[in-house]
Amino acid sequence: xxNKTILVVxxxxxxxxxxxxxxxxxxxxxxxxxxxxxxIQIAKEHNPDLVLMDIMMPKMDGMEAVEKMRSDDQLKSIxxxxxxxxxxxxTEVEGLNKGGxxxxxxxxxxxxxxxxxxxxxxRFDETEEEVNRLDVHDLSxxxxxxxxxxxxxxxxxxxxxxxxxxxxxxxKGKVRDRQTLLNKVWGDNIYxxxxxxxxxxxxxxxxxxxxxxETVKGVGYRFKE
Amino acid sequence: xxNKTILVVxxxxxxxxxxxxxxxxxxxxxxxxxxxxxxIQIAKEHNPDLVLMDIMMPKMDGMEAVEKMRSDDQLKSIxxxxxxxxxxxxTEVEGLNKGGxxxxxxxxxxxxxxxxxxxxxxRFDETEEEVNRLDVHDLSxxxxxxxxxxxxxxxxxxxxxxxxxxxxxxxKGKVRDRQTLLNKVWGDNIYxxxxxxxxxxxxxxxxxxxxxxETVKGVGYRFKE
DNA sequence: TGATCCCGTAACAATTTCTTAATGGCTACA
DNA sequence: TGTAGCCATTAAGAAATTGTTACGGGATCA
Numbered sequence: 001x002x003n004k005t006i007l008v009v010x011x012x013x014x015x016x017x018x019x020x021x022x023x024x025x026x027x028x029x030x031x032x033x034x035x036x037x038x039x040i041q042i043a044k045e046h047n048p049d050l051v052l053m054d055i056m057m058p059k060m061d062g063m064e065a066v067e068k069m070r071s072d073d074q075l076k077s078i079x080x081x082x083x084x085x086x087x088x089x090x091t092e093v094e095g096l097n098k099g100g101x102x103x104x105x106x107x108x109x110x111x112x113x114x115x116x117x118x119x120x121x122x123r124f125d126e127t128e129e130e131v132n133r134l135d136v137h138d139l140s141x142x143x144x145x146x147x148x149x150x151x152x153x154x155x156x157x158x159x160x161x162x163x164x165x166x167x168x169x170x171x172k173g174k175v176r177d178r179q180t181l182l183n184k185v186w187g188d189n190i191y192x193x194x195x196x197x198x199x200x201x202x203x204x205x206x207x208x209x210x211x212x213x214e215t216v217k218g219v220g221y222r223f224k225e
Numbered sequence: 226x227x228n229k230t231i232l233v234v235x236x237x238x239x240x241x242x243x244x245x246x247x248x249x250x251x252x253x254x255x256x257x258x259x260x261x262x263x264x265i266q267i268a269k270e271h272n273p274d275l276v277l278m279d280i281m282m283p284k285m286d287g288m289e290a291v292e293k294m295r296s297d298d299q300l301k302s303i304x305x306x307x308x309x310x311x312x313x314x315x316t317e318v319e320g321l322n323k324g325g326x327x328x329x330x331x332x333x334x335x336x337x338x339x340x341x342x343x344x345x346x347x348r349f350d351e352t353e354e355e356v357n358r359l360d361v362h363d364l365s366x367x368x369x370x371x372x373x374x375x376x377x378x379x380x381x382x383x384x385x386x387x388x389x390x391x392x393x394x395x396x397k398g399k400v401r402d403r404q405t406l407l408n409k410v411w412g413d414n415i416y417x418x419x420x421x422x423x424x425x426x427x428x429x430x431x432x433x434x435x436x437x438x439e440t441v442k443g444v445g446y447r448f449k450e
Numbered sequence: 451t452g453a454t455c456c457c458g459t460a461a462c463a464a465t466t467t468c469t470t471a472a473t474g475g476c477t478a479c480a
Numbered sequence: 481t482g483t484a485g486c487c488a489t490t491a492a493g494a495a496a497t498t499g500t501t502a503c504g505g506g507a508t509c510a
Binding site: 158159160161192193195196199200217 | 466467468469470471477
């Protein structure tokens, strides 16, 4: 895997070099810029995975640079960690802060810096990760969120309906008889009349439309292939 | 930091020893069991961080053991990696597969096994680096000061409420069941009735309004996406 | 040593979800 | 076209789950 690239923007050259040294030791590629303007330019060219940005700088202020980045389509989703000299600058940063970003007060402990960087990166990676999501047809069944989406529409199904749908969808095309469904979705030693499945199927169809779950007469149900 | 403990359940003694050897070399603590029944018993006693479970076993089948674990409040959130002899057993495993689990087909490459274990653990280990401040919706949750802000308003939440809110907010959109919340917010071996979570959720809602934390009936709570 | 706040628990109310059972419809086949 | 078998649909009551409130024990701080 290619190394992650980090752009460091700070007007103190010594600090810049120090950070570079430490980041490289950790296996990151490092880009440097000494002011906001330069930072943006380099970011546009190289598309770094993360930006470490000092807030107080000459030329273009870090704050201003961040605002520019946020309104630039190419750059807006790059995570930024702010470096602030005094902790009361926190307040200033607040307005700019998006989801996974972070800020760090100088002076910086290297280990802390590294671990923050890794944390922010991990968080960003995971957002992209499709861990518990099942995409079938035009549906997106997210077990982590217990939500079914179709485009922008969100359906909040009750638990049994959700799990039944999930079970069938994860076995797309395969027929399961009612008893099997009861065992797998309801649980093994649960005593429930198997017609119950019908009702749940109906409720799912009622909400999502009836073209997802197919009835196989005399056998059971299946999620449409 | 204490070593992570892994429980290995397999009826082949030689394999058990081999795996133990390799895991220990990697710095894990290892527990062993030769059948499902014994496995569950040991799991209950030692609360391992991960379970490596063979599917085909005498006494209590691995499948059965897993189901038992899944329905036991204390054990249900322990990640499980399945060992299966033939790859067509995969299908069966699917039904049991929850969240971050994984399966591996025998024969096992040690490196692969280790890397899977680490991957699953990483996924489960939500003790990620924490951010000082989280901005979600119109809230700003400041872990440094244990204060929640909404615009100019400041809310001083008691510790548990704050930590619960923080935990949920930092996993925006993801549902967590009460047991998980207790483990993550209260601590692993704390014995508290899980309805306690409800009360804390209510208190948070009372202060911040009830549109932040959503209830997913039969499952748990989640911070609104 | 009060006063106050926080935490966990229990009890009951409110709500949602699940299950059942009853009815009617459809299809296949004789 | 009659009949049997299977499924869809509905509504109502049961069951499960959560919301809400109140209370007592502890910790904390003046």
